[in-house]
Amino acid sequence: MKSQILSELRELKSIMAQLVGTADQPEQEQFSKDALAKASKLFLKMAAQRGEWVKEDELGKYIKADWRAGSFIRSEFGFNACIKDGRSHLYNKKALQKLGQELKARNIDLSRYMEYRRSETEFQKKVSANKKLTKNKHPYELPSDIKDITTSPPPTPDVALVKADLKRLKDEFFQFKMSEYIDIYRDNHAMVKFVYYFEKYLDPQIKRRCKKWCDDFNYANHALELITKKKEVFVPVKEEDMIQL
Template structure:
C-alpha cells in the first residue's frame, strides 16, 4: 500500500538522520532528544573548529594581527560581535566575520590593541577623578544640628579657562620641543597615553618615562578641566 511505502521511506529517513547526528546507537526515543541534538551541535562545531571555520580567542591575532591579549570579550562588548560561542571558559569566533571585522578596522585605521589600552587608560583616569571628587568612603563620625540648612554659595563664574588653555599651549610646546611624539600618543585631541611596546619599555630612560607620565597626567587633567567648564551654566560668554 502507498501508506506503507511512505512509512518505510520516513523510517529510512529517520535512520539516516540519526546517523548524521551520531545518535543511531541510542534508543529511538533518545535519538532526537534535546541533549542528543545539543551534543551533535557541539561535535559539529568542534569539527568546524578543526577545519578552521571557528577561531579560538587565543588565535584571533592570526586573523587580526593587532588584536593583543585576550580581545574576545572586548570585541563582543564594543563591536557587538554576535557570531561566536563559548565552550567552557574559551570563546570561539567565526573566521569569516573576524576577517570582515579586521577589514573594517584597517579601513578606519584602528589598531585593536591600542584601542583596548586606550579604553582601559581612559577608564582608569576617570576613576581617579571620581575618587578625587567623592573622597574615600568612610562611616560617618559626625552629627549635624537639625536646624542647620540653607548655607550655599553661588556658582563659580570666574572660569580659569584662559589659564587652562595657556597650560595646554605650554604642554604642546614641550611636546614638540622634546619630541614627545616618539613616546606619547594623543587620541581625539583630548587624551594622552604612553606608547607601550613591551620589549622596549625597559630601555626607556627613567627620567624620560617620568617626564612622559607627568606630561600625560597634566594634559589629561587640563582637558578634563576644559570639558568641565562647558558644563557649568553661567552668564559669562567664554
C-alpha cells in the first residue's frame, strides 16, 4: 500500500513537472524558484494570447489613446491592474474596459487629456523655471567678487488692467470664432486644437493668431492668479447663447 502511494505521488510529481514545463530538468531543479518564475511568465503570455491580458500596442482598442497611454494611466490614474512583461506591461482587459467606460461617461478624450496635461506641465515649467542642486555638489561656480547685486519686487499690476486684458482676449475669441480652433479646459487653460493631418492645410495667419491668443490668455490668467489667488473663469459661450441654453 505504501509503495503504491509513493508510486502515485511520483507520477503526480511527474505530471506537474510536465505542466510547469520542467520535466527535462534534473529532479531537484524541476520546482526551483527560477523554474516556477519561468513557468509563471509563460502562463501570463499564454493568458495574454487567450485575451485575458492586453499588450501595450493594443490599448487603443479599449481606451481612446495611442501606445503611450499605458505609462500615463499608471502614473496619472494609479492604474495597477497590470503586470510587468520584460520592458513593457500587460493590462487586464476587464479593468481597461471599465476605465474606458468611465472615461466615456465623463466625456473624456484620453488622447486630448494627455495633451492637456503635457501642455499644462510645460506651462508650469516655464513659470517656475526652477533647477534643483545635485546632492553634495554645486552645478555652478560663482566668481568670488560678485556680490550685492539685488533688486526689489516690481509694483504689482493693477488687477483692473489684467482683467481688462482678459476681457479683450475674450472678445477676440468670439470675434474671430476661435472656438473652432481652441479648447478651454477647466475654464482657465487654453490649448490650440491639433490634428496632425490637418496642420499642413491650416491658414498660417489663423495658426499664429490662435497660438498667440492661447499664450496671452494663459499668461494673463496666471498673472491674475498671482495677484488675486484666483484664476479667471472663461466659459467659451456667449452670454446670449447661454441664456438660450
